[in-house]
Structures are given as structure tokens and as C-alpha cells.
Amino acid sequence: MTKVGEGQEAEQVAPPVVTFGAPTVGEILADRYELAEHINDDSAGRQVWRGVDVVLRRPVAVVLRYPGGDSAMEMLTAAVAASRVIHPNLVGVYDAIDEGARAYVVREWVDGDALRELVTDGPLDAARATSIAHSIAGAVAAVHATGMVHGNIHPGTVMVGHDGRVVLADARADGGETRDTDVRAIGGVLYFALTGHWPHTELATSTLPDAVRDASGAIAAPRQVRAGIPAYLDDLTMDLLDPQVAPPSSDVLAAELGRLDAAAEEQYLEDAGPLRFASTDEPSEVPRASNRKIAAGVAGLVVIALAGLLFGISALGDGGDKPTSPGDQPNVSAAGGEGTAAPAGKPKRITVAAGQVRVVDPDGQRDELDGVAEVVDGDANTGWRTDAYVTNPKFGGLKRGMGILIDLKEARSVTSVQVVLSAPGASAELLTGPTDPGSSKSGDDQLYKTFKPTRIGEPFENHTGTTMAFSGFSPDLTYRYLLVWITEMPEGDPGKYQIGVQEIRVEGL
Structure with missing residues (x-):
């Protein structure tokens, strides 16, 4: 069962073999975190353990990396940055420690599965896929509100708890990603949830099934892969993945997905209507056609979203007025x-x-x-x-x-x-x-x-x-x-x- 640490896919190389100083069941790190069970080694070769905070008596996840020091700086920096953002759809980060020979991050234990594990039994229905994407977009909007970028949004970092809670884990801080790539990655998560295929293989080697592509490499739309996907949801997904279409900001995307998610909850998904953002100068004149696309190359993003962001964003970064x-x-x-x-x-x-x-x-x-x-x-x-x-x-x-x-x-x-x-x-x-x-x-x-x-x-x-x-x-x-x-x-x-x-x-x- 996948719990945490399943991040962006890396090339399939053997993880480093740890001998001297290898962790063992029952070992207590930093006089506080007791290792209880080795869960797996993630795609970057880090060990993922279930542990217990012996001070607060709560379950935790411990992600260990060998060695520590400079080579672990990216992992530790990302953990420290992530700890400053509190949101119900972000995995809580509790501690980040560098011991030189090894470094580890202690974070919330998620009792559930990664999205990529859920989809192994088949793609999700449109309502559930929309709800998951809505949760992740809200989390990303909270991260972006602090001026940071998540940088590692992937079916392995999207966790779905057994209680239904959806959380995003494993932020990166290597500077290679932008807010736009975060938003496009949400489109990739939505595409994967709807089809069971990952559309971003060209960005990194992945063990996930690649999207169906034509001779030019263009991916097939979700409705071409699987019947029953609403046209406007198909449009939204493809617009987010289209490099010729300027993506909306994360808060705008969260608002649109919130509108669709609320409609699904009320059993009105089929009547939820078309996308509520488009590149046009006169939004009131746009016909309400379910297959309307966002036009490329037009300046400005006109938003007519009638739903809101998830509640509870508490950004503890620099700048901005405090509540x-x-x-x-x-x-x-x-x-x-x-x-x-x-x-x-x-x-x-x-x-x-x-x-x-x-x-x-x-x-x-x-x-x-x-x-x-x-x-x-x-x-x-x-x-x-x-x-x-x-x-x-x-x-x-x-x-x-x-x-x-x-x-x-x-x-x-x-x-x-x-x-x-x-x-x-x-x-x-x-x-x-x-x-x-x-x-x-x-x-x-x-x-x-x-x-x-x-x-x-x-x-x-x-x-x-x-x-x-x-x-x-x-x-x-x-x-x-x-x-x-x-x-x-x-x-x-x-x-x-x-x-x-x-x-x-x-x-x-």
C-alpha cells in the first residue's frame, strides 16, 4: 500500500545500498521519532518509514535520504518551505533534520493510497476525478499565495486517504518548475484520473502508462480514450495540457473546479455548463457551448467562475497582511x-x-x-x-x-x-x-x-x-x-x- 514518498518518477536505476548506519525497526531518531515499519523505497531511492512521534504519540512518516549534507539540501529546503503553508489538502511537514551521513524529513502520516494506486483498478468517474483535482488545485493555490512553487505534482504525490481526504505531498525546491507548470501538472493529474494514462512522459521517464498519441506525438483527448466524460471537462483538461493556451492562475482553476465539484455533489454534473474562463474581450457574448475552447494567443484571462476556493488557506510566509x-x-x-x-x-x-x-x-x-x-x-x-x-x-x-x-x-x-x-x-x-x-x-x-x-x-x-x-x-x-x-x-x-x-x-x- 502506497502511503507517502511516491513522488515524480525517476529513471529506473537501483537505489543506493545502505549498509553502515542503516535504520532498524525500533530505532529512535532525534530522540523523538521511533521507526515502526519500512514501507518502501521511493523512486529517488529514499527510504519511507512509518513511525511514531513518541512525544506527541501520533503516527508520522519518515523519509530518509543517504547521504545528508549538501546532497540533501534540496529535500530539506523543500520541507522547510512546505512547513510554512497550512492547508487541509497539503500534507503537514513536522521536522527536517540533517545528520550528515543521512538526512530525513518527518511529516504527516497519510492512511490511504496514492492516486496512481487507485487508478490501477480503472479510471475514476468524472465526479470523483473533478473532486480530486479541485482539492489539489486548492492546495496549489495556497502554496502559490506564499510566492512558492510546489514543483512535484504527480499521481504519486496526490494521496487519497481512506477517510476521503485528498492531500498533496512531497514539494520540491530545485527551482526548475514554475506556477504555470504546477497548473499544467494539475491538468495532467485530471487526465490521469479520467483515463489511467499520464500525458507528461516527455518531461521525465515514468512507469505510468503513456497517453495515447498520434504520429505527431499529440495526445488523445480523454473523450477519445474513454466514453462518458463530459465535454466541458474534456475541454478543461486539454486546455490545461495545451502549450499554446495560456493556463489560468491556480486560484482561478480552483474556483472553476470548485464550481464543477459542487455541481457534481448536487447530482447536476451534466448540467454544470461550459468552462467559465476563456480568452475573450466580452464574456457576456460568449455562447454557452459545451465544447468551447480557450483561444490561444489572446491577451488576458477573463474569469467568470461562480465557485470559490477551498476554505482554510493559512500562509505563514513573508509579506501580505495577517488575518x-x-x-x-x-x-x-x-x-x-x-x-x-x-x-x-x-x-x-x-x-x-x-x-x-x-x-x-x-x-x-x-x-x-x-x-x-x-x-x-x-x-x-x-x-x-x-x-x-x-x-x-x-x-x-x-x-x-x-x-x-x-x-x-x-x-x-x-x-x-x-x-x-x-x-x-x-x-x-x-x-x-x-x-x-x-x-x-x-x-x-x-x-x-x-x-x-x-x-x-x-x-x-x-x-x-x-x-x-x-x-x-x-x-x-x-x-x-x-x-x-x-x-x-x-x-x-x-x-x-x-x-x-x-x-x-x-x-x-
Whole structure:
């Protein structure tokens, strides 16, 4: 049974023979980690052991490499970097130790199997393949949010626990990979789950079955290999693997896979619709054809994803604002009572009715309030628009901004808010506060001043897409009032600045 350590395939050479200093069952490393069972030797020749942390009395995985020192630096550096990112779909890294003659990494024990072992019995159905890819994309988005790259996404590093949890293990730090190659590797994992074939053989020697290829080396689409795969999922997979198509960012991919994953959970996979990102200047005009492809060579990536990232990204790297503590957020409370964490589970859409949204305009003539109900009507082709402003993109220099207030009617555990705009190039942030003083000029001014200090996640500045996905919510807090606050608009007609909010989607537990 594959547990951990099954990383990127290496050439099939015999692993080094360890004699002096070889580990034995019962040996305790670093006065803390007792070796219990030798599981296997991974493709890089490292020994993988099941162990026990004798201090905390928890199972661990111990990956040993001979020798240590400079030759083990890449493994240890990657482990230290990975330990700074905490996410439910990333294997936790506990320790990294170099003894000179040997080095080892201690990490979470995953009681389950690698994806490549699961697929030996046959490819996965579309719903399960989508769910696994969604989990991995969320994990990769968490890694990318810290400025790091995973660099080793492969059916051997995708682990599926017996409890159903999907995790990604074995990050690398050799500098040879990029964010784009991480995203394309997720496409490879999706292709493998759907077909049982690995499409990236040209990148490294592999024991996995190669994809079916034509005379030119082009791989066959999943629907050509196996019947029953939805066309839009086929399109998504092939677009991610196509070097002529610019890949989306990992957070955008996670949002799209989350939309498809939620549809599958609700038994609506066949009606989930086409891909929600494409290279086009006018997303509202794109026909909803299930075989739509992402056009190559067109600048910009327009996002119309209506689902969010997985909850719980906690990046402990450098840079960025730290989450606001509960004491600093006047509108939040501990979910389930003091000291109780928010309930676990998959995020679901929170229904927001027309009467639960309104325009916030503290500095204007309040003649731009109509039409806001269309931002929650489920149709991205309709929405609310500002007036056209001249002079500069910041509302002509006349306003601090404008926004849309969302009242969830009760405190809820929220995981993400997606805001679909009419055009790229806008700047906005998501704020929260304790109450709504009422729709009036003075009420809106009071609301803005109260909400402004409590921002959720990072603001979007001159955003290149049309969807803003805010996911910086604390899983331990609840929220009732959310304010989508727009500070800058793109230029439409020459010298005129305007933006429309087409749709707002809130997800939570």
C-alpha cells in the first residue's frame, strides 16, 4: 500500500545500498521519532518509514535520504518551505533534520493510497476525478499565495486517504518548475484520473502508462480514450495540457473546479455548463457551448467562475497582511460558541435574495441605486452599473468609492465571495462590519467608516480578470454583513470610466 514518498518518477536505476548506519525497526531518531515499519523505497531511492512521534504519540512518516549534507539540501529546503503553508489538502511537514551521513524529513502520516494506486483498478468517474483535482488545485493555490512553487505534482504525490481526504505531498525546491507548470501538472493529474494514462512522459521517464498519441506525438483527448466524460471537462483538461493556451492562475482553476465539484455533489454534473474562463474581450457574448475552447494567443484571462476556493488557506510566509483577530472584527463571533471552531465540510452556496443587497454610495447624489437586485439573480449577463465618470478612474475624483452591501440575515461561516464584473481593470476590496445603519447618505458614510478598518483578504488592484474571488475568511468566525467596495473603474469609452457588477456569489459552511 502506497502511503507517502511516491513522488515524480525517476529513471529506473537501483537505489543506493545502505549498509553502515542503516535504520532498524525500533530505532529512535532525534530522540523523538521511533521507526515502526519500512514501507518502501521511493523512486529517488529514499527510504519511507512509518513511525511514531513518541512525544506527541501520533503516527508520522519518515523519509530518509543517504547521504545528508549538501546532497540533501534540496529535500530539506523543500520541507522547510512546505512547513510554512497550512492547508487541509497539503500534507503537514513536522521536522527536517540533517545528520550528515543521512538526512530525513518527518511529516504527516497519510492512511490511504496514492492516486496512481487507485487508478490501477480503472479510471475514476468524472465526479470523483473533478473532486480530486479541485482539492489539489486548492492546495496549489495556497502554496502559490506564499510566492512558492510546489514543483512535484504527480499521481504519486496526490494521496487519497481512506477517510476521503485528498492531500498533496512531497514539494520540491530545485527551482526548475514554475506556477504555470504546477497548473499544467494539475491538468495532467485530471487526465490521469479520467483515463489511467499520464500525458507528461516527455518531461521525465515514468512507469505510468503513456497517453495515447498520434504520429505527431499529440495526445488523445480523454473523450477519445474513454466514453462518458463530459465535454466541458474534456475541454478543461486539454486546455490545461495545451502549450499554446495560456493556463489560468491556480486560484482561478480552483474556483472553476470548485464550481464543477459542487455541481457534481448536487447530482447536476451534466448540467454544470461550459468552462467559465476563456480568452475573450466580452464574456457576456460568449455562447454557452459545451465544447468551447480557450483561444490561444489572446491577451488576458477573463474569469467568470461562480465557485470559490477551498476554505482554510493559512500562509505563514513573508509579506501580505495577517488575518484580523476576532477582537478586531466588530461583526464576527466564534462559530458554535466561544473557543469552538467552525464546522468542517464542503463549502456550499449561500442563497442571497434581492432584498439582501443594496448599493452603498456615501459621496454621491444617490441616483445610482437601482438595478442592484440583478447581482444575485443567477445570471451573469445582467447586473448593476455605475454611471460613467470622467477625469480619472477613481469616480472622477468625486468619491471615495461605491459598493454593494450584502446582508446574510444571520451570522454565517463564510468561505468565499466571488464578484463577477463587466470588464477587467477594476480595483476593489471586501470589507465587513457589525451593522447596517440604513440606506441614506449619512448611514452609508457611517457604514463605510465602520467597515473600512476590517478588510477580508487582499484587495484587487487593476485586476486583469473579470472575477474577483475573496477567500481570506477565518474558519473560526462568522459574518453577517459584507461590503464589496469598488475604488477604481476601467476605461470604457475614451475618457469615461464605468463598471458593472454582474453577479455576486457567497459560499460558506
